[in-house]
Amino acid sequence: MIVNLAERPGASDPAAVPGAGPQPQTGIGSGISIRDAVKRYGSFAAADHISLDIQPGEFVTLLGPSGSGKTTLLNLLAGFQQLNAGEILVDGKAIHNVPVHKRGFGMVFQSYALFPNMTVAQNVAFPMRMAGLDRATSDRRVHETLEMMRLTDHAQKMPSEMSGGQQQRVAIARSIVMRPRVVLMDEPLSALDRRLRESIQIEIREIHRTIGSTFLFVTHDQSEALTMSDRIAVMDAGKIIQVDTPDEIYRRPRNRFVASFIGESNLVEAEILRREGGALTLRTRTGHQFRAESRDEVTGRNVTVLVRPERLRLHETAMPGSIPAKVRSALFLGEVLRIEVELDSGEVMLVRCPDRAGQVLPDPGSEVHVSWGAEDGWVLA
Amino acid sequence: MTDVPADALMAPRRSLRQRLSDPALLLLPAFAFLAFIYVQPLIDLMMTSVEGEPWYADLARVFSTPLYFDSLIRTMQIALTVALLCALFGYPAALLIQRTRGVTQMLVATAIILPYFIAILIRTYAWMVLLGRNGPINKVAVWLGIFDEPLGLLFNRGAVLLGMTAVLLPIMVLSIYSSLTRVDPALKRAAMANGAGPLAAFWRVLLPLTLPGVGAGFLLVFVQALGFFITPTLLGGPGDMMFAMHITQQADSVTGEGFLQALAVVLLVITLVTVAVAGRLLGFEFIWGGTRAAPAPKPAKAVDRTPRRGLSATVADTVGWPLLRMVSGLQARWGAWTVRLMGGFIVAMLVIPIVVVMIISFSKASYLTFPPPAYSLRWYEKFFSDSNWMDAFWNSLGIACLSAGISVSLGATAAMGIVRSKIKYKSTVMLLLVSPMIVPPVVLGLSLYSLFLKFELVGTYLGLAAAHSIGGIPIVVVIVAAALQGVDRQLEQGAAVHGASPLTVFRTVTLPAIAPGLGAAVFFAFLHSFDELVLTLFLSSPRMKTLPLMLWGDINYQLNPVLAVVSTLEVLLVVGGIILARPVLTRRAGGH
Structure with missing residues (x-):
């Protein structure tokens, strides 16, 4: 399961001008x-x-x-x-x-x-x-x-x-x-x-x-x-x-640079198949199709897709659109589990799932399936 | 293995072996040596001074004879004036070193520090050349039309003050500079970001924070000036007799036994009292240029802390602010230019005499005149072919080598003992070891004289070398202790854990780490002995001439360019040594 950050109104709205901060209360600040x-x-x-x-x-x-x-x-x-x-x-x-x-x-x-x-x-x-x-x-x-x-x-x-x-x-x-x-x-x-x-x-x-x-x-x-x-x-x-x-x-x-400097990130190399405005359909090197969002200015066919570890889901069995992977390591960190999986392509992905009742840490080497939603992938320029 | 964990774990009784391996024992040789040749003669001196009837008769005579009492007052006045002048001129010079960068900084720093290592005798001689009737200052002044004819600039109070200030200035600059480097550069930025102009930032932040450095420099200069002998003798007139000069004069004309000693004791006591008061205020570390761990904030008192306005803050407010307001209209550039001009002036004052002397050594003229009418190597030839000069040179060399050997073997072991042992009262022990630095050499010389007579050491290599080591040991202790403190104890422990015996640890880890420090210590101990004049005046015999003694004799009778040759050679020696010792010096300047 993914816990989404509470959406700030307007933050994901492309029409909103980013940067107009809260109005100063006393107005002494300089521009x-x-x-x-x-x-x-x-x-x-x-x-x-x-x-x-x-x-x-x-x-x-x-x-x-x-x-x-x-x-x-x-x-x-x-x-x-x-x-x-x-x-x-x-x-x-x-x-x-x-x-x-x-x-x-x-x-x-x-x-x-x-x-x-x-x-x-x-x-x-x-x-x-x-x-x-x-x-x-x-x-x-x-x-x-x-x-x-x-x-x-x-x-x-x-x-x-x-x-x-x-x-x-x-x-x-x-x-x-x-x-x-x-x-x-x-x-x-x-x-x-x-x-x-x-x-x-x-x-x-x-x-x-x-x-x-x-x-x-x-x-x-x-x-x-x-x-x-x-x-x-x-x-x-x-x-x-x-x-x-x-x-x-x-x-x-x-x-x-920004993606890896701030927070943990999974970067997946992929090829663009279709584009409908900001929504894209892409294919990984191993041939798996998935969807992601982008800024309009993204050009070219081969791109890097960012998926934050907390947006990834792990499944024991294959699901529509999921990618098979092998567990490399699993750590219990308290509020989250931190699991590293390796895709067939050799790419390593990091998964963070919130701790829930009855959840067990997967054994290293066990087969799992990874998936993420269309709104969870972000195409980097 | 070190004995530390063993001590903690085992029974409190220590075996003989452990007792023998206590590093505190390393202090013994130096202590035995100093007790014999330094402490005991001084005690003898004091005893002799109170042998009169009643016991204070001789001391009372010092204060009741106008000749000596006036001289005492005059000596204090001169020392105070010199210390003030040094502070006034030293601060801009220190600021100049701090504000310049790269090659300029290195040149400025060298120009100020280098003279510090050149014999006082030679630097005083240089000023005699500069101020002489045929010297460059008179020449320039006449040429510019300031004077109608060359004036007698020498042998007056002004010359004494100028010469002593020039000689002692490097001590002040070093002291202020080291306190400047300890000020967090962010503080100046913080002051400026909070609305302080460059002058206000200096007055409110930089100056108060460096006052301890100024104070330390002031006291070091004052104490040294109190016992000054060479410079006032050569540059002063009959009315400028300083106290130390009376002591040497009386020693020549053998007056009553106790009175001479009483003179020396008065000078010694004044010096020690000054140092004691200063030490209470600043910490005794100021003597060897060390610093307290922290500027020791006053312990917090819970009651009545509101009216906390120190004297300095009050002065800053009442005197400083009106002045500051007056000059605050000036451009920031003015401050920078003041520093550059004054600092540059100081550098010139320190360097020009030496350069002039070096040029004169190549003069063809048979008397002192600048610029030389023609150039030749005749005075070099004279020096190297004159057996008197060459004998003196070899004597000095031999004595200096011997003395450096004594100083380093005793001083380095003592430094090891003081840094590595767990004795109580470390700072007291350190104070004892470095105290010869502050005892006026004239007093030391007088006290040693009777000891040397008793053991027939007068005019011997060993005797002179040992006497010079009294001053050499403190130099070695300070340098080597600083080097030892820079050694990473974990490296030594690492070697020990992996099976190295204490001796192997010392040879393979400690010694290489302190080798540059030891090298510098050897050089400076050598130089100290090579330049030593005052003790030698007391302890040498007519048959045993050292280079400083020859110089001293010649300066007093005939100022000829051979002296310039000797001076030039000494400058070359110091420059060579400094270049070799530079790695150590730069590391120490880095702020230990």
């Missing part, structure tokens, strides 16, 4: 427009003609492996690095002439970058001191922000007296205390353990909803990107490969 941005180090292009439009108040994640250019893009926006070509507009104004400290963004760093010579309160007050706000306003805002981050008790501590998770919350407090139009976060959670990461993910989401700034979040962790973002920009080798909502990215990845 950001990156146009044809290029950043080279010698002959290496860290940002290779990147274009990206971010709506005011949107939460966009830059996701990619290390070296894909996501941090470069963030640094270009922050002003730590200068573009070689192209431009970045914030609220329609080019920012390349604005020095870092005049951009008025909030930023959270991977290493927290709390000033070790200042208390928590002084760290959080820092942006306001720099902006020349009077002491009363500054104290009030520090208090508000610390309260929001549940750090009030720690106000007079030094950063070195706090745990990593607390330090990162202070860094987040510092980045939002001025209610900046844009908040940049550079892998802020990567130094924390999984449990803490998940709780701070939720916290960041809530802050985003509360203050309504535009958030640009960099991570190499796909599950983090999926849980937090309005939209994800998947990057590779200095280019943005795909920008879409998390469910679109997961269900309808543009190519092999």
Whole structure:
């Protein structure tokens, strides 16, 4: 059986414009427009003609492996690095002439970058001191922000007296205390353990909803990107490969790279037999026919089809449209069973079925049959 | 197998064998040596100083005689001024090293660090050449029309301050630079992203975080300057007598027994008190350029933490901000250019004297003048054909080799003992081992003199080599201990598990890993002895001349270009050694 993700209205509707995130509640976020941005180090292009439009108040994640250019893009926006070509507009104004400290963004760093010579309160007050706000306003805002981050008790501590998770919350407090139009976060959670990461993910989401700034979040962790973002920009080798909502990215990845970078994937080589709009009939190399969906732009006869492991079904006996396979390994993971099967063609497929009463793990070597529905296959460009 | 797990598992009584294999025993040879030749003479010195009637008579005389008391005050003033000047000029130089990249960085760093390894005597001589009546500074000034005729730039307070600052500056730069490299670069970005301009980021973040480095450098320079003897003697006038100079003078003119020792004890006590106070504040690691594990946050006090505004924060607010506002209109570029200009100036100040001396060594003139009227190798010929110079050279070489041998065998075993043993009070032991670094050489020389008379060591190879080893051992201990700490213990344990005996482990794993460190230690111990002048002045005999002694004599009587030849050869020696030792140095600069 397959458990489908709850369909988000409009997400699978091809007419819906992907990327129009939720409306900002307070409307302080800036729209950001990156146009044809290029950043080279010698002959290496860290940002290779990147274009990206971010709506005011949107939460966009830059996701990619290390070296894909996501941090470069963030640094270009922050002003730590200068573009070689192209431009970045914030609220329609080019920012390349604005020095870092005049951009008025909030930023959270991977290493927290709390000033070790200042208390928590002084760290959080820092942006306001720099902006020349009077002491009363500054104290009030520090208090508000610390309260929001549940750090009030720690106000007079030094950063070195706090745990990593607390330090990162202070860094987040510092980045939002001025209610900046844009908040940049550079892998802020990567130094924390999984449990803490998940709780701070939720916290960041809530802050985003509360203050309504535009958030640009960099991570190499796909599950983090999926849980937090309005939209994800998947990057590779200095280019943005795909920008879409998390469910679109997961269900309808543009190519092999996106498909394999996000989630687990089975990729089946097949030949197109018939095409009716976005619905295709295909044939595997072993001659089995099946159906799948595609974007209209798919061309050519030989294509790769993505089938997510949780969309596959295993049968003990042959069913119409099923493909025979042999079990290679079977693992019990708790909420799911993870089973690897090998097709006659030699292709290996991964199956994840939810744990159900009375289910037994198949023995390695036993014969099974694999099938998936017409809407479960996705043809990659 | 190591004895660690055995200790934990077996009965608390340890066998003789186990006791003998305790690495703490490795500390004994160095301790025995230092106790005999360093601690005991200093204790003798102190005892002699209180032999008067009443016991404080001689000490009281030091403070009640205006000549000495004034000199003491003057010495403190000069040391303080020099330390301040070093901090002022050292910071931009350190920033310059940190901000440059690649080849430029290497050149800047070398230009600043290289002089550190050249004998103080030679660097002072270079300044005498530079400031002399026929020196380049006078020539340029007259040519530019600043002076009408060459001025006497030497033998005054200004020359002393300039010379001492130039000589001690590298210590300050290294200290500040090492604290700069420890600042997370993300902090500067964070400051800027939070609205701080470059100046504000420097004032609020970078400067406060590097203040411990500045403090450590300041104290090291101050303490060294307190006991300075060579530079003020050569560059100062009659009104610039520093305290250490009185001690040597009195030693020559053999006054009453206890008084001379009392002078030395006063200098020693002031030095030690300064170091003790500094050590309380900064941790004693500052002496050997080490760092505390963490900047030790004050233990959290639950009560009354609200008005937490330190002195530095208050100063930063009341003085810093108005200033900052005033200059905040300036472009960010100005800061970068200030660093470049000041840093560049410092580099020039450190390098130009050496270059000038090297050029003068090829002069044809028989007196010192720059630029030389013509070039020749006549002074090289003179040096290599003069038996006095050559004898001195061979003496120095022999003594330095012997001393390096003593220093490395004792220092390396001690380093092994301190890193590998489980003794308590490790930092106290380390402090004892490196303490000769801070004792003024004049005091050390005086204290050793009577010991050397008693054992007839005056003017002997062995005696001089042993005396030089007092300063050589700390150098070796610091370098080798750092190298040993870099050795992966698991590699050694891996070798032991697979059947290697402790000696085999040391030979096949440990020794290769610390070999570069040992090499560097040998070189620097050699150099320390080769350059040593002050102890040698006390402990040598007229028949036993070393190269620094010859230089010292010549500088005081006739400034001729042979001195430039010796200086050039020494620079070449140091450059050669540094090139050989570079792998180790770069590893240490990487931030241990």
